[in-house]
Amino acid sequence: MPRHPRVAASVESMPGSVYSALAHRLATHPGETYPLHVGDTWMEPAEGCRMGDLSVAEHPGMHRYATPQGLPRLLELAAARIGERSGSPCTPAQVLVATGATGALGAIAGALIEDGDEVLLAAPYWPLISGIVRSFHGRPVPVPLIGEAGSAAAAVELFESRRSDRTIAIYLNTPNNPTGALMPGERLRSLDEWATRHDLWILADEVYEDYVYSGEHVYLRSMAPERTFSVHSFSKAYGMAGNRCGYLAGPPEVMGELRKVSTHTFYSAPTAAQLAGIRALEGIADAWLAAAVERYRELGRAAAARLGVAPPGGSTFLFLDVADRLDERGLEGFLEDCVDEGLFLAPGPSFGPYPTHVRLCFTSVEPQRVARGVDVLARLLGR
Amino acid sequence: MPRHPRVAASVESMPGSVYSALAHRLATHPGETYPLHVGDTWMEPAEGCRMGDLSVAEHPGMHRYATPQGLPRLLELAAARIGERSGSPCTPAQVLVATGATGALGAIAGALIEDGDEVLLAAPYWPLISGIVRSFHGRPVPVPLIGEAGSAAAAVELFESRRSDRTIAIYLNTPNNPTGALMPGERLRSLDEWATRHDLWILADEVYEDYVYSGEHVYLRSMAPERTFSVHSFSKAYGMAGNRCGYLAGPPEVMGELRKVSTHTFYSAPTAAQLAGIRALEGIADAWLAAAVERYRELGRAAAARLGVAPPGGSTFLFLDVADRLDERGLEGFLEDCVDEGLFLAPGPSFGPYPTHVRLCFTSVEPQRVARGVDVLARLLGR
Numbered sequence: 001m002p003r004h005p006r007v008a009a010s011v012e013s014m015p016g017s018v019y020s021a022l023a024h025r026l027a028t029h030p031g032e033t034y035p036l037h038v039g040d041t042w043m044e045p046a047e048g049c050r051m052g053d054l055s056v057a058e059h060p061g062m063h064r065y066a067t068p069q070g071l072p073r074l075l076e077l078a079a080a081r082i083g084e085r086s087g088s089p090c091t092p093a094q095v096l097v098a099t100g101a102t103g104a105l106g107a108i109a110g111a112l113i114e115d116g117d118e119v120l121l122a123a124p125y126w127p128l129i130s131g132i133v134r135s136f137h138g139r140p141v142p143v144p145l146i147g148e149a150g151s152a153a154a155a156v157e158l159f160e161s162r163r164s165d166r167t168i169a170i171y172l173n174t175p176n177n178p179t180g181a182l183m184p185g186e187r188l189r190s191l192d193e194w195a196t197r198h199d200l201w202i203l204a205d206e207v208y209e210d211y212v213y214s215g216e217h218v219y220l221r222s223m224a225p226e227r228t229f230s231v232h233s234f235s236k237a238y239g240m241a242g243n244r245c246g247y248l249a250g251p252p253e254v255m256g257e258l259r260k261v262s263t264h265t266f267y268s269a270p271t272a273a274q275l276a277g278i279r280a281l282e283g284i285a286d287a288w289l290a291a292a293v294e295r296y297r298e299l300g301r302a303a304a305a306r307l308g309v310a311p312p313g314g315s316t317f318l319f320l321d322v323a324d325r326l327d328e329r330g331l332e333g334f335l336e337d338c339v340d341e342g343l344f345l346a347p348g349p350s351f352g353p354y355p356t357h358v359r360l361c362f363t364s365v366e367p368q369r370v371a372r373g374v375d376v377l378a379r380l381l382g383r
Numbered sequence: 384m385p386r387h388p389r390v391a392a393s394v395e396s397m398p399g400s401v402y403s404a405l406a407h408r409l410a411t412h413p414g415e416t417y418p419l420h421v422g423d424t425w426m427e428p429a430e431g432c433r434m435g436d437l438s439v440a441e442h443p444g445m446h447r448y449a450t451p452q453g454l455p456r457l458l459e460l461a462a463a464r465i466g467e468r469s470g471s472p473c474t475p476a477q478v479l480v481a482t483g484a485t486g487a488l489g490a491i492a493g494a495l496i497e498d499g500d501e502v503l504l505a506a507p508y509w510p511l512i513s514g515i516v517r518s519f520h521g522r523p524v525p526v527p528l529i530g531e532a533g534s535a536a537a538a539v540e541l542f543e544s545r546r547s548d549r550t551i552a553i554y555l556n557t558p559n560n561p562t563g564a565l566m567p568g569e570r571l572r573s574l575d576e577w578a579t580r581h582d583l584w585i586l587a588d589e590v591y592e593d594y595v596y597s598g599e600h601v602y603l604r605s606m607a608p609e610r611t612f613s614v615h616s617f618s619k620a621y622g623m624a625g626n627r628c629g630y631l632a633g634p635p636e637v638m639g640e641l642r643k644v645s646t647h648t649f650y651s652a653p654t655a656a657q658l659a660g661i662r663a664l665e666g667i668a669d670a671w672l673a674a675a676v677e678r679y680r681e682l683g684r685a686a687a688a689r690l691g692v693a694p695p696g697g698s699t700f701l702f703l704d705v706a707d708r709l710d711e712r713g714l715e716g717f718l719e720d721c722v723d724e725g726l727f728l729a730p731g732p733s734f735g736p737y738p739t740h741v742r743l744c745f746t747s748v749e750p751q752r753v754a755r756g757v758d759v760l761a762r763l764l765g766r
Contacts, residue, residue: 004610007640008640010497040447041447052436063434065421066625099486099650102647106648110391137498137520168385201385226388244482244627254390257390257395259399259400264485265486265648267483267486270482270653270656272653
């Protein structure tokens with residue numbers, strides 16, 4: 001038992017944040033820095049939906065608690081958008097507003113997982129999902145797809161090979177962080193059928209749905225809404241990561257269970273962030289978003305070209321295998337060489353079994369600075 | 384296993400929110416309503432630390448992620464305040480900024496609890512703590528103190544009678560929500576000694592520390608900082624409940640473990656809310672707070688006088704035993720009679736084994752409306 005001074009074994013065995021280990025180096029680097037390890041944007045949000053645009057004159061009580069499920073107007077707008085985009089009708093009662101996709105996935109994990117239950121994670125995956133599953137005493141099981149899943153049937157086979165009698169759910173993130181790839185509709189359909197056959201829940205992390213540069217994002221919700229949770233965020237779509245506001249849609253029967261967990265981990269999403277989200281969904285940020293998509297598309301293409309890799313299909317990331325540039329110090333040595341030149345990258349192992357990969361975000365700082373950081377990396381890679 | 388369509392048994396067995404069941408009645412009541420069931424304030428926050436006062440011109444990047452532990456300036460200010468008030472030194476590394484006290488206590492519970500571990504809750508307790516313990520698969524064990532713990536020795540005896548070999552921690556909330564009582568220093572010292580003897584962690588929920596009308600708030604941290612987590616909030620102190628920002632201080636050795644959980648349940652507290660918190664701790668809201676204390680004190684005294692009970696020593700609540708007014712419909716019937724007149728109260732069982740109690744918040748709406756709501760209650764109680 002975790003009596004003083006011990007803590008829970010499940011948490012103790014979790015790795016700490018790789019980012020925070022870098023914070024000191026970042027703060028003390030003498031020259032220009034390129035913090036491309038962070039998934040964020042240099043753009044300020046659209047005018048009209050910044051915090052400074054929200055006044056108590058217009059929104060009396062805007063610093064009070066919101067209703068735990070979310071402000072009614074936001075639930076209504078989110079449900080309409082989800083229904084329209086996925087083609088599968090969605091009611092406000094099926095929506096939960098949360099402290100970003102992190103809070104949303106936490107509420108799902110908390111509601112579903114019993115001790116030792118396993119969640120299959122399509123890898124590479126968004127790093128926090130692994131820790132979210134572990135925080136609620138589950139076991140994350142990576143299913144590495146890069147270079148392995150050439151077809152829908154191969155992908156299903158990979159998932160099947162990791163399935164056990166403790167498997168309760170699968171997690172898919174498309175458009176993908178870290179690869180920038182979109183999972184093809186045919187593959188999603190096959191995985192959906194397979195998950196249905198085995199009574200598994202489906203967690204569809206779609207926070208980059210708005211950033212698609214080639215191909216089409218397919219909504220898992222359109223296939224099996226009765227078992228699918230769709231996770232969305234204002235953080236990525238509208239440059240509001242610091243607001244901590246996102247939302248999810250799920251089967252009506254279990255939303256009350258999710259609300260029990262969300263109420264007890266963050267109570268309600270920040271009220272002002274929800275007001276900003278309402279403004280964004282009402283259309284005030286449409287032009288901002290359209291412009292961001294075009295800029296991000298160009299930035300992704302330019303970074304990929306400089307590094308000699310394929311341009312991303314979506315999201316704001318590139319994921320590179322740097323195996324051929326590693327010496328006896330391994331990935332850590334390579335990352336240190338980068339840091340020596342002010343360049344910060346996220347290490348592959350944060351995203352699954354990728355000991356020789358690195359991730360960079362090509363929107364984390366202003367474009368010229370990203371370009372200089374990408375140059376540093378290209379030189380280190382001899383490209 | 385929670386395969387589709389099942390969810391985790393531990394969550395399924397949790398009660399849903401009593402408040403949300405009332406939401407429909409509140410929205411459709413024809414006359415004036417008195418929603419005194421909510422713990423919030425009618426006051427807008429101090430000028431200078433409202434969302435509308437925060438501009439991207441002054442705070443570029445204020446919609447980006449904050450560092451997961453909290454903004455460095457806020458950590459510094461919070462540590463200084465905690466150290467000064469408790470008399471036990473505190474460093475920024477010992478502080479975690481969270482999505483309110485809810486997120487803070489969630490991070491503590493997540494880091495400490497293994498399946499089936501028990502947390503002793505001094506009752507009556509803040510309702511969410513029970514669900515927080517259960518969300519992380521622990522077992523909340525109420526220790527009812529009202530009318531039972533006349534002395535420090537009696538309080539220790541009550542705790543000892545509930546202790547088992549699965550007990551890992553005790554939770555104390557003072558100034559208390561819902562009773563408004565302050566736990567005397569002598570009792571805290573005895574409980575602290577007893578907890579130390581049994582290697583228990585101590586969770587000190589001190590979110591009403593600024594609202595003390597008589598007596599003195601004693602910080603548990605001053606006694607056993609090596610095993611104590613102190614939980615604080617901007618929600619109550621500065622009327623910022625909707626901002627979702629609070630902070631906690633704990634033993635340095637385990638703060639990294641807490642950060643693992645907070646990172647995976649809400650990632651970081653909202654950046655703008657942290658900026659508002661910085662402004663508040665820098666002093667811009669001092670006059671607001673001093674005025675709020677005086678107004679709340681008067682409101683508590685007036686409500687107590689009208690209801691014929693003792694004035695609260697702190698916090699913003701009164702907790703009344705209405706046993707002598709219940710008919711065969713029990714508490715539910717009484718609460719419905721209240722709702723028929725537009726008055727909403729929180730039911731006693733949310734706070735522990737209190738089947739004949741109700742809680743009211745005397746700051747949840749503007750003072751005149753609170754007074755009319757209190758009048759409704761006084762009439763129903765024949766007072």
